[in-house]
Amino acid sequence: MSKEDQSSLFEKIIFLPVVILIRIISPILYIRVSPLKAARIGHLAGEMEIYLCNRKYSNSSLFTLDIFYIRKKEKISNKFIFSKIKRKVVIIPNYIGKIIFAINLKLNKIFKSKKNFFYDLQIHYSSQFLKLDNQQIKLTKGEIETGKEMAKNLGLIPDDKYVCLVCRDSAYLKKSYPEKDYDYHSFRNANIKDFLIACNFLTDLGYKVVRIGNIVEKKFETNNPKIIDYSSSEHVDDFLDVYLVSQCEFIMTTATGIDELAAVFRKPFVTVNYAPLGLLEYRPKKNFLVFKKYFCKIKNRYLTISEIFDTNGAFYAKTDDFKKNKIILVNNTPEEILEATKDCLRYIQNKKINYDIKTQENFWTLYHKKRSSMRNDFYNEDLNCIINDKFLKSVDI
Secondary structure: OOHHHHHHHHHHHHHHHHHHHHHHOOOOOEEEEEEEOOOOHHHHHHHHHHHHHHHHHOOOHHHEEEEEEEOOOOOOOOHHHHHHHHOOOEEOOHHHHHHHHHHHHHHHHHHOOOOOOOOOOOOOOOOOOOOOOOOOOOOOHHHHHHHHHHHHHHOOOOOOOEEEEEOOOOHHHHHHOOOOOOHHHHHHOOOHHHHHHHHHHHHHOOOEEEEOOOOOOOOOOOOOOOEEOHHHOOOOOHHHHHHHHHHOOOEEEOOOOOHHHHHHOOOOEEEEEEOOHHHOOOOOOOEEEEEOEEEEOOOOEEOOHHHHHHOOHHHOOOHHHHHHOOEEEEOOOHHHHHHHHHHHHHHHHHOOOOOOHHHHHHHHHHHHHHHHHHOOOOOOOOOOEEEOHHHHHOOOO
């Protein structure tokens, strides 16, 4: 046995009485020790907001104590959000938490425990808890005032209406975790140039557009002074990342981790280039969406919605899955992005959404039928999502 194994065994022996005590008192006080995923802002912000919302409305919350620890070697993706979370939950050192968690997992298997003694954090939203009036992670008035002053460095003044834009690429993961290959998620990437038409449309209406995202591959090349490439500026800051999302009118996104901040702050969404199709999630405010089309090289045509599900392509989670099955994901055109943006603007301005009821119903009836029959895990049919009509009519069901 290696010294590392001996050390691990010794630590488990030391903490075993603590775990046994936790289990003995569980009928009175249910203590759960769980890992907190801090390396990605989507997990950090989204999962903890969902947890806090659930805790607020859970009948058992008075008799449950949740304790968290950060997984080993994880960098904290946003120190400001982490500081907000630390005020709301108990966080213990990694070396203690991981041992208790490991012992509980082992004992769960041995005794087939009905209680897990950990909380499984997930980014899966529910309309039951994630309501518009129960936001748990918030900015204080003082923080908002600080954010206003910092935003002036970007050319944003307090009266400006602006939209946040985030375009997923591989830069953040490559730079933050060079030791690991994240190319398996490259199918989710998009091209920042494709947003220019929609952004110019917004600025013509008096909005400003702020491109967000901590690390990016390409600058947003434009001569439009109302389009602010914050991601490529010298002002990038953990707090300012959060502030900008918290005060925007809505977010334009390609479905990436920072979206969860917009969900935390209950913002409307314009989601484009979405993939895989089968994993749409509920949003507390409307999500105006267009998704990537699936072109099959074998059939030499686009797949229908039914075929995307029947081939399991709706759930492919890796770029290689698409390559092996000869499927090319085709990005949305700038015009399709513009149309989804117009849908969101109409909603913000007058709460009305223009769409053909029959077209939407046909899509969602099929979608829910296929989705629920194939994958029931963490699925909520109330997705609060509208697919752009023009786009939907161009897709075969």
